[in-house]
Amino acid sequence: MTARLIDGKAFAADLRVRIAREVAALEKRGITPGLAAVLVGDNPASQVYVRSKGRMTQEVGMNSFEHRLSADTPQADLLALIGRLNADSAVNGILVQLPLPRQMDESAVINAIDPAKDVDGFHIQNVGRLATGQKAMVPCTPLGCLMLLRDQMGDLSGKSALVIGRSNIVGKPMAQLLLRDSATVTIAHSRTANLPDLCRQADIIVAAVGQPCFVQGDWIKPGATVIDVGINRAGDRLIGDVDFDTARHVAGAITPVPGGVGPMTIACLLANTLTATARANGLPDPEGLTP
Numbered sequence: 001m002t003a004r005l006i007d008g009k010a011f012a013a014d015l016r017v018r019i020a021r022e023v024a025a026l027e028k029r030g031i032t033p034g035l036a037a038v039l040v041g042d043n044p045a046s047q048v049y050v051r052s053k054g055r056m057t058q059e060v061g062m063n064s065f066e067h068r069l070s071a072d073t074p075q076a077d078l079l080a081l082i083g084r085l086n087a088d089s090a091v092n093g094i095l096v097q098l099p100l101p102r103q104m105d106e107s108a109v110i111n112a113i114d115p116a117k118d119v120d121g122f123h124i125q126n127v128g129r130l131a132t133g134q135k136a137m138v139p140c141t142p143l144g145c146l147m148l149l150r151d152q153m154g155d156l157s158g159k160s161a162l163v164i165g166r167s168n169i170v171g172k173p174m175a176q177l178l179l180r181d182s183a184t185v186t187i188a189h190s191r192t193a194n195l196p197d198l199c200r201q202a203d204i205i206v207a208a209v210g211q212p213c214f215v216q217g218d219w220i221k222p223g224a225t226v227i228d229v230g231i232n233r234a235g236d237r238l239i240g241d242v243d244f245d246t247a248r249h250v251a252g253a254i255t256p257v258p259g260g261v262g263p264m265t266i267a268c269l270l271a272n273t274l275t276a277t278a279r280a281n282g283l284p285d286p287e288g289l290t291p
């Protein structure tokens with residue numbers, strides 16, 4: 001068996017076309033969504049991501065506002081900037097690129113963002129809303145994984161899903177989203193016993209452990225759908241959390257790295273910005289962009 005390749009890059013490109021159409025429709029009402037991206041420090045990967053976010057924001061017809069602060073910026077200055085962005089009616093979405101420099105308190109910074117503009121879905125109010133089934137802003141990477149899974153598998157109800165990783169950004173919200181779609185969800189992590197056996201029972205595996213080639217092909221149930229969230233750098237190569245070369249002979253469908261989940265993250269950021277703009281203007285949520 002050779003797994004179907006889940007082409008996240010193509011899916012994300014289609015999603016951006018749909019978003020651009022919605023943005024053009026808003027334009028006719030005199031509304032232009034605006035996304036503010038804040039980058040603190042000079043982490044090379046973060047610089048690349050923020051640049052791509054700005055470029056793609058403009059490509060779909062939204063306004064992009066970029067704020068770059070030096071690594072030694074006092075936290076109070078960052079909080080003051082967030083306060084100004086919260087109050088700015090041209091800004092519908094705010095993101096602070098992670099990771100932040102060590103002297104910053106990540107939760108204090110994230111929770112200073114107006115939850116209605118929190119297009120990363122990291123604010124504690126959005127976390128609580130997602131967990132209790134209310135309208136929320138949903139973290140971009142798990143939202144992208146959910147879109148890919150629904151596209152591949154249709155109804156996820158009753159499927160057994162294993163999420164490997166318990167981060168606030170990916171693992172926990174991913175589990176919430178799968179639960180919301182009535183999958184039977186298990187969250188595994190570094191202390192989980194018998195992980196290979198748990199994997200072998202799963203119709204869906206979402207790997208977000210941050211360890212290259214962690215999930216082996218012989219852990220995978222034949223025909224399962226495997227979503228690899230890992231982006232591990234090895235020199236100039238990117239390697240996922242799944243051992244792609246062995247997994248592709250067992251899985252039914254699998255995301256590659258690169259070109260799988262990664263591109264969905266930015267497309268979903270744009271989707272969330274559109275949703276935030278619609279909500280701020282008393283309009284219904286755009287079709288198919290929210291869970």
Ligand SMILES: Nc1nc2c(c(=O)[nH]1)N[C@@H](CN(C=O)c1ccc(C(=O)N[C@@H](CCC(=O)O)C(=O)O)cc1)CN2
Pocket residue numbers: 049095096097098099120140141231238257258259260261262263264265266
């Ligand atoms: N505020 C946030 N910070 C971070 C997030 C986030 O969602 N919000 N996620 C990651 C980084 N990230 C976006 O910010 C991101 C990661 C990866 C990709 C992507 O397209 N990856 C490509 C490969 C790109 C490359 O060559 O490096 C792929 O996997 O195909 C986009 C965005 C942490 N910080």
